[in-house]
Amino acid sequence: MFRIWSSRAFPARSSRQRFVVLVHPKASLSTGGAYSIPKPYNEPNKQYAANSPERAALDGALSDLKSKLPLQTPRWSHGQVNSWEGKTASVPVPSKHTQSFSDYPCLTATDVTHAIEDALAAKEAWQDMPFTYRAAIFLRAAELITTKYRYEITAATMLGQGKNAWQAEIDAAAELADFFRFNVAIAQKIYEKQPTLGTPGHHTRNDYRPLEGFVYAISPFNFTAIGGNLVSVPAIMGNVVLWKPSPSNVYASSIVYRILLEAGLPPNVVQFLTGDAELITNTIFEHCDFAALHFTGSSNVFRSLFAKAAQGVVTHTFREYPRMVGETSGKNFHLVHSSADISSAVRHTIRAAFEYAGQKCSACSRLYLPQSRAQAFLNVMKEEMQLVTVGQPEDYSAFLGPVINQQSFQKISQAIDEANKDPDIECVIGGTYDGSEGYFIQPTMYVARKPDHWLFNRELFGPVLGVYIYPDDHFEELLTDIDQQGGGLALTGAIFARDQRIVELAERKLRYAAGNLYVNCKTTAALIGQQTFGGSRSSGTNDKAGSENLLMRFVSPRTLKEEFGPLDTVLYPSNSRR
Incomplete structure (x- = not known):
């Protein structure tokens, strides 16, 4: 006879009868072998094209959340939402900082x-x-x-x-x-x-x-x-x-x-x-x-x-x-060789540096261009950047939105003010910001005259890109500079080149400069199950x-x-x- 630890009742054929299953708390099914987990796969992204069902569904979810602002983050205890009478704090909507986004309990x-x-x-x-x-x-x-x-x-x-x-x-x-x-x-x-x-x-x-x-x-x-x-x-x-x-x-x-x-x-x-x-x-x-x-x-x-x-x-x-x-943290680089596909390198750089306002640990914040191709790169960059807009996150035409909070906004805007007054660099894109409504910073790019400028070592965690134009015949020496720069960080990097000998050289010389190194691909490209992610030096335990x-x-x-x-x-x- 089984000892009764717990019972689960199921209806039997007669309404007057009940079938009781006796279960030990640590009981487990006995099998002839191990279970096999379903094969994992990458979830396909919704496209959110105009007039698509997913855009309509997302618009509905946005409207619903906006109608409830500020949202209440609950206090859980034993898996249940508990009432909270203690101290609370709140965070603003980054794109409209006068509006509180969520209140949360302070334990x-x-x-x-x-x-x-x-x-x-x-x-x-x-x-x-x-x-x-x-x-x-x-x-x-x-x-x-x-x-x-x-x-x-x-x-x-x-x-x-x-x-x-x-x-x-x-x-x-x-x-x-x-x-x-x-x-x-x-x-x-x-x-x-x-x-x-x-x-x-x-x-x-x-x-x-x-x-x-x-x-x-x-x-x-x-x-x-x-x-x-x-x-x-x-x-x-x-x-x-x-x-x-x-x-x-x-x-x-x-x-x-x-x-x-x-x-x-x-x-x-x-x-x-x-x-x-x-x-x-x-x-x-x-x-x-x-x-x-x-x-x-x-x-x-x-x-x-x-x-x-x-x-x-x-x-x-x-x-x-x-x-x-x-x-x-990361102070990640794009290195462009003279053999690179310039148009592709430009587009990868814009995405890596400016998507999500540069607030990814893998975002590109330093760029190295060969003298022979630099002007062509900058011309294409300026042309492509005309399509890039800053706006409210729910504005589907906006490529990037605000930075996350006042502290981040002040840190980045102060760095921009410092850079705008610096005679050793030239602003070629952006260089402005507006915090009147939200924490908005325009995508910004500076060209530095020296490879050891602070732009290449200070992490800003925002949409600011430092550029150094190097002599083509100094490519190998530049690899040493790239390895030594970056503020001691070594998270991600990318080399753009069609010459496979150059790719091999860069991979070898920059072996410890990045935990994730990409070839002809932006630094923000890791996909779960395909590219494991992490860096060493001061970028983490890798x-x-x-x-x-x-x-x-x-x-x-x-x-x-x-x-x-x-x-x-x-x-x-x-x-x-x-």
Whole structure:
């Protein structure tokens, strides 16, 4: 007779009868082999052409969100939305900063401590759940993103982060779904990595254990998809996660969290934290069960978090050495050779430097042109830029919108003021800004007379491009300059050339200058499942989003060896006297 742990009742043939299934909490289906996860694929982008059904649906979602401004980012507890009577904060609409976009709760240190306790209480059941069931949650979430929630999350990303429809679609719908699908597939590959060589009578296995404590995920404003990746990578591997999104992306991130809960994520596996970043981080870094940081943001912030974690290691605060995983800043380059297709290089450069107002960690911000082709490049650039407009994100004709907030606007506009007065550079495009209604900065390009100008080393994270025109016969020497410039950052780069010998030379000489190097393609071109992404030096730990590398950082492997027969003797054959 079974012990009754729980029961689920189903109607039988007679209305008076009930069939009861007795289920142990840790029961799992018995199968003759392992389950196989569906093959992942890249979500096709909606085009949003004029008069298309998807444009009409997106317009409806935009109108609906605008009618509810300011949107309320909820406080979740145990998977439920709780009323909030404490301190709140708000973020403005970047394209119309007098309008508040979202209000969100500011948690106290006690709230954060309770969130840690709730996550740890959920940990055992989550890590013991068979992988195929954990995987199903994220695959279901991908379907919800690309169907039921597609236009809502795209509209929220447009209004809250200043993206146009194309950029928001790529990010919040397609790339977010790609992360969930491919991370699940990558996890299965890891679990399938088992020893194939063994001694007769022995069996060896690999156990990919989740980390013993909890993971702290900090996501940036610029990609809704990144938050989903930072959370899904450790959670898929059986970890519990405390997630603090950027305030400038808090509402779109809350939709991601809502989708995960609807997809079946157990309530306390991921904790959604909002409020003062320093308070939240200090509380987390004081806890002995802090096991890993999964971070995307600025290099300076990552350095400070690294130092804080190191201090905790010194003082024996943590049970184990925390894993520090970060993808940070970039000062990325396009290098054009005299053999390049100039028109194509120009178009790639405009997209890489100015799409989403240059607010991608992979955006191109330094450009190197050969003297023999420079004028032709600049002429085509000026012609193409006549088609590029700055405007409201919901204006489908606008190529780029505002920068994210007042702090960013001030940083970039002050740099433009400094550059406009600098006798060592010449402004050839843009050089103006307007913050009266929204945080708008015109796409700007300066030509510098020297290759060591500050434009080639200072990260601005906006639509500002520095150009150096080099003598054609100094190409190889220039490669050394490019490698040494960039403010110590090494995220992305691109070489444009038809001469394959030049491509080979650049790839070899710039081997450590970029974690992602593109040939005849812009620096913002990584696609989940096709190009893993990440940089080294001061651009991060280069664990490569979209790779086994990254998921392995959130497991602690255990090796198990079993012998099937007894040991018959203590002595070795060599101990024999005959």
